[in-house]
Every structure is written in structure tokens, then in C-alpha cells.
Amino acid sequence: MSPETHAAMAQGYRFVGEVVGGVLGGVGLGWLLDHYAKVTAPWGVVGGLLIGTGFSIFTAVTAVGRANKIALGASGTVPGATDDKDED
Numbered sequence: 001m002s003p004e005t006h007a008a009m010a011q012g013y014r015f016v017g018e019v020v021g022g023v024l025g026g027v028g029l030g031w032l033l034d035h036y037a038k039v040t041a042p043w044g045v046v047g048g049l050l051i052g053t054g055f056s057i058f059t060a061v062t063a064v065g066r067a068n069k070i071a072l073g074a075s076g077t078v079p080g081a082t083d084d085k086d087e088d
Contacts (some may be wrong), residue, residue, distance in 0.1 A: 023052045026048040
């Protein structure tokens with residue numbers, strides 16, 4: 001495999017880890033809130049799931065934007081972009 005393939009795979013695994021970790025971390029914090037507060041059950045887990053999912057989506061979009069910026073900087077062009085000239 002080429003070094004570019006390894007870099008892409010590493011980036012993909014990092015992406016998956018961030019998404020899964022964010023969701024599980026939110027659920028874990030919600031469960032801890034439910035476990036120790038004893039009056040919020042099951043809303044701590046539900047809220048933690050929603051917050052963790054939202055955080056994961058934000059992190060994923062940020063990471064993809066950063067990767068896209070790096071890829072565009074390496075190639076120097078935007079794929080599929082056309083000139084601003086009219087082609088009439």
C-alpha cells in the first residue's frame with residue numbers, strides 16, 4: 001500500500017473513533033448523572049446521548065473541513081471547478 005493510502009486509512013479510523021467516542025462519552029456522562037443524582041433517570045442518558053451525538057457531528061464536520069483544506073492545498077485546485085468566464 002502507498003503512504004497516501006495509509007494516511008487516508010489512519011484518518012478514517014480517527015474519524016470513526018471520534019464519532020463513537022463522542023456518543024459513548026455522552027452516554028457515559030449521562031449515566032453517571034442518573035446514577036448519582038437518582039432523580040433524573042432516564043433523562044441524563046437521553047440528554048447525554050443527544051449532547052454526545054451533537055458533539056460528534058461537530059467534531060466530524062470540523063475534521064472533514066480540515067482534511068479538505070489540506071487536500072486542496074496539496075493539489076492546488078478545486079475538483080470540478082470551472083472558470084468564471086461565460087461559455088456562451
